Amino acid sequence: MASNGFDFSPGAQIPLQGSAGAAVATNALASAAYRDSPVEDILKANSEWHKSEVKAGRSTFLKSDYFKPNLGEAFSRAVQERMLGGARGALIQSFGSDPQTVVEHCLSASRLRKARDTKLTAITALFGFVFLPGMLLWVIVFRLRDGLAKTTDKALTALGNSLLPIFGIGLVFLMVKLPVTGILGLYLRAMVVAPVIGWYLAKRIAEKSAQDLRGRWEGVLSGGGVTAKIPEAVPKNPSETSREALRQGLEKLSAEQQSNSVFYAGPKGILGMGTRWGSWQLAEDLVSKDPGKEFHQFRSWDLIRVIHDQLKMLERGPLNTGGFPTPSVTHWIVSPVGENAGSVTRPEGEDVATFQIKPHEIQRICNHQQFGGGNRHYLGVQFTLWDGQLVITMMITVTVLFETLRIEVTGHALGPVHSLFTSKPSAKTKTVNKTVRFWETRDITLALVDAHEVTRLALRAPFTWYPPLLDYLGGKIALPEPFGLRHAWAEKPWRHRFMADDAMRAATPVLRVVHNAAVKVLDENGVDTERFTNRSSILSGLVQDPSPRKADLYDA
Template identity: 70%
Template sequence: MTSDGFDFSPGAQVPLLGSAGQTAATHALASAAYRDSPVEDILKANSEWHKSEVKKGKLSLFEPNLGEAFCHAVKVRMLGGARSALIQSFGMEPQTVVEHCLAAAHIRKERDTKLTLIMVVCGLLFLPGLLAWMAVFQLRRTLAGAQNKHAGVIGTALLFAIGGLALLLMLRLPFTGFWAFYIRGAIVAPVVGWLLAQRICETTAKDLRARWDGLAGGSGIGAKVPDAVPGNPHDKARDTLRQGLHKLTAEQHANSLFYAGPKGILGMGTRWGSWQMAEELVPRDPGKEINQFRSWDVIRAIHDKLKLLERGPLNSGGFPTPSVKHWIVCPVAEGAGSVSRPDGQDVESFQIKGHEIQRICNHQQFGSGNRHYLGVQFTLWDGQLVITMMITVTVLHETLRVEVTGHALGPVHGLFTTKSSPKTVTVNKTVRFWETKTRTLPLVDTKEVVRLMVRAPLTWYPPLLDFLGGKLALPEPFGLRHAWAEKPWRHRFMADDALRAAAPVLRAAHAAALKVLEDNGVDTDRFAGRSMAVSGGIQDLAPKKADLYDA
């Protein structure tokens, strides 16, 4: 089973990326797996088309933080056995993000195992005391109204009142013998357990924050995923996880896309520009017919021409090596909740076979069915900007049309690129009160320790934890990149790059098409004139909402 290149050694270090130089978007999204901020923060990254939701649970004491909710939602959505099709994440490697989610979940699992042991010894054996302290903290959180707000005077007074009552019971009890010692133990044991748990939680929080800052800073910390390394041939759970990761990578490289109306091609960003050259096919020599050719012949010539975009007459840097690929685009409804990829004998490992691509290119140009596009894609800004120009050739009656459309996928939302901030408090000095000093607080405070302790025994059954504490609902159809991407027009240089890429691609496509027409005896005067007009108009292009047809 080693033929697939997977390392079966214990504790294998998962490679960071398959493509060098495209790590910014990947690391930014992967850092979310290690974050300890409130889960509601992810709502700030909602875009015009894609919106996440935070579904509240029954008790706020069990609610997850951003990292916990993100990890669980991404794992289930991208590795679940019954999952629906995923949208490709261009400019990044989604498998790496999922691996970091698995690594973060493994770190939390080790912490929760220790906390569960503490809960059994200091909580389950002294259940009345545990329930009493849990009720106090739940009431305090309810009075606070939210996870990141203070409980105020009432909540603080309540906590002190309960503490005073507990101290009074410790000193004077109406019971003697075994029950007296048990009640004292029920009051003290949860506090002792909290002290032990606080040290464990603080150590884990420092580890998670170090990984968060490393990824947000671009250092590229690797994800260790021992759960994806089968220990023996009968380790079915780990082997299933390994196969799920391989399936995820295969789907990432699928050659089928989905066009969702005004949302554009899912995963590529909305279509911001469209340019068309459509003229009549007239023989060059009177009395002669043109040679028979197909749309595929024109597309192949354009494909070969686009492969040369990185070359130019001047040594000026220019285009990086583009990715030129044939796509099959499937239409879906604008509000579709899910998509399904083409299947059948013409599809293998999410790849539509070459002969089927040619058939669609030549024959499915009008009416229902999927369509063929030739795409040239540039991944820039360390993966933060993806520019895609899509080209389609159609022949209806005696009119040949070459259409070029521009798509731009912007950077990952700034929420995912922020680093952690230390918890500090500034107070007046005791003697020199006119001066201040800054004191660093523990990363994990009392209420956070309590939250982690009550969640720990339930992590083995996530549905119950989701019911009690809530969960993160991902936008559908889901793809890691486009779900939280911003528009590139807010960044001046990114916008310039998108606009500048259009003219060279358009002219290369037109030049290749004209060459095929000339070779097959077509009068190209009208096509050349139209090409010049479009080339002139593209110099004044500006980003528009082309899919809304309001340009």
Template identity: 75%
Template sequence: MTSDGFDFSPGAQVPLMGSAGQTAATHALASAAYRDSPVEEILKADSEWHKSEVKAGKFSLFEPNLGEAFARAVQTRMLGSGRAALIQSFGMEPQTVVEHCLAASHIRKERDTKLTVVMAVCGLLFLPGLLLWLGVFQLRRTIAGSANKRAGTLGTLLLLAIGGLALILLIRLPFTGFLAYYLRGMIVAPVVGWLLARRICESTAKDLRDRWDGLLSGGGIGAKIPDTVPGNPGDSAREQLRQSLEKLTAEQHSNSVFYAGPKGILGMGTRWGSWQMAEELVSKAPGKEINQFRSWDVIRAIHDKLKLLERGPLNSGGFPTPSVKHWIVSPVGEDAKSVSRPEGQDVESFQVKGHEIQRICNHQQFGSGNRHYLGVQFTLWDGQLVITMMITVTVLHETLRVEVTGHALGPVHGLFTTKSSPKTETVSKTLRFWETRTRTLPLVEVPEVVRLAVRAPFTWYPPILDFLGGKLVLPEPFGLRHAWAEKPWRHRFMADDAMRAATPVLRVAHAAALKVLEENGVDTERFAGRSMAVSGGVQDPAPKKADLYDA
């Protein structure tokens, strides 16, 4: 049994980047932590079965952008104490994504510290003026957010009118002495603070965008997360964070998965094809019984054969080295909001032990309980495509069945693979008004500077910002990859790869099973005939929704 306090590692370690060959999906999702687009953009990336939710806060002036909301939600969900079980993210390294979320939050925290100082000097000391200006910006933001464009124009005119009134008061005040100077400072100081805040925000925005584009270019700057390495034995916060990252990695390599009805195996994608070979066990020697064997004997033979899939008679490239693994599959409801991993003395560090795997394979083939599958997994397209073929062997009475099912997880949504673009606007030329030109705008505009400056003092306690500005709620059961994965069938070559993998895996499974049957005195004539029939049917496979039964 795994407890939250268990240390999964030998000691303090420096976090590493994702594994070679699985960086595209990892970097695409990690780039979301550095983005500055509206948080609602992520709703476009939701898959058919998994929907995110953006909860609105009390004031729109405090609302987060996509990067802030994503980093906060992922950190809380994947590193929080007492968190629910996670779904594995195949074809990528979730720890790397979390590290980039931590790095992005660290960069923003440094920016917010500077902004807090500016707010204290130029805002807190002149609080009435600050509240006046914030009230104006909140009013303008509320009006501009209306669907009526005239209302947005009205908000801008209102801001200009109040600015003009403030200028008049600066020139002609009805007061003298200290009060007059304070009233002038009350109007001017927030503006000066805004100018300083803009320089800070512009510098940080450029840094975040460089990291965003660097990740999608295949390289980029590594995640800077000094908070993950304890500085001394008493540094409990950093030690807890380090252990949370190690626990995340341990769960990523768990050998238990969950079948959620029409949603398929969570993290592997829906089942698009199924092929079965089932025949009666008959002795090949009349009057003589067959040798006793178990499902595990057949599975072990198939396992050994699948390990050799990358070898072929021709030097044609062919299969990359596959990942062959025994899986324990637990059934969950289609609309289940959480999952629970197997626990007990037969489980260690999220891994179901070998003897328990054999017991489930041999005895839990009918009725309630977990089931055993042998999976062969190919991670292709730099981690963007994950093909999983699952094999199960059952023996009921005198019938042996070998079933092969295909699962495919497509690339992450295109939203995560788009690079940043400069902010521009098209305006008419001053003299040749019939001609236009494109003008580059600052990365951080006036309303954005105000939003960041207002949020800065509250970043020391994020739940306050969640209450004031809203937050991103991740789909459950949550896994980084399957929540925002597209279907591979829209990509011609990805679809071809998924369907081409079915035939070789099927034939290897059948050949290994027939060899075990032959060695144990079983008449394999019918099995061989059935195998040929199934093999013929898989020649022209087409993706279907195999988990949606027409009944």
């Protein structure tokens, strides 16, 4: 079968970065791998149909969030597991972006964090685990400080802010007056000092790592040429099975992105293409133009083939005004799934090769599966605009029932990636009152990595060798299913004036090209085209209605 262990590439290689015309959307999604924002921020990007979840961890360690991941850590982990896991389910194509590039940035970010965590693990082991009682004592103080700082009582908040200095002064006094001598005395004194030294070293490592990750976050969004370095995806010899599995996982992801099968999920529209905002149907009886004489027999595929050729010519126009970019014209096989389906299954069998349904099967479905159960054939013309931020898809289907020919054109629009993913890093600041002119305020720049973050990273580091344990202790992101990187966090295009204009402007020329091609084929086969021409003129007027609608929400 196409999806089981098939080698999609000629040899070991790092896949090319980027995708033509999809840089902004791809980079926006990839930037999430480097972010240090709270993991709950992902909930801001939830849409009407696709909702991510943040599953809380089950850690009872002082009821703290020291094992909780940030957005970049949780996003990278969730995307890698979902898109490269050996037992993963089918993925939805990410039109308008390159999912392989996004996954590679997730792998690269995880690699950087792993190098950081290796150093932090050594520091935690040497300065923490060796002096475990002292480390636990300091962690308890930090936990009390964090808890008091979150209260609304100003007195308790002030106590929390002064807790560390008070505790430190008390320990220094205790060390001087400690009555125990010898090795035990030295250990007790080192037990207090060692975690502080370890914390200072961990802070320097954490700050350097945070600066690097933030630099990549900004560089990716700025298009500064930040590349994802994943040497573990290039096996050097046949015995490196993990590298080979990763390489094949990336190649499988790229092959599935090129699949010509999609899924219609009721009001959610075609998954990956967005909801259906408009529908125009041309349906008339097939009558011979010569009375007493039958017209020539033809099939739906004959009509679709001519429409396909004419849609390829959309980029050419009589005036030199720019106009349409080169469209992607594709034969799609659409499978119906439930509105709330938790997963999808791609077609398999001898008629499918590397996720591609073969041409003879496409032709058979086009000609015969027009009524009742089964998949349906659609001819799609797709425009990827605004660097992948807008994907316009016009879908055409032809059916013949008894003597009625129906040509249906529907419009789908996938909007820009949520603004959460396009925000650049900013310095951490705090507004405070001025010392003398207390009625005025000023902004002060805070440390990039605060005390709580250093403690969190140092405590998490020893557990990063087994990610499922961290998922259990600290929680994780649950991705919306059926999952596709692009449509999961897409906004509606109608709030952006120019994007909305582009979506609606594409409908009229596409509709007229389809109708003209259909009338041409009908006329060549001896069919009376008067009714079709009249009906086409009516639809040409209706398509100029500037109001997009939820065409899949029937009022019934």
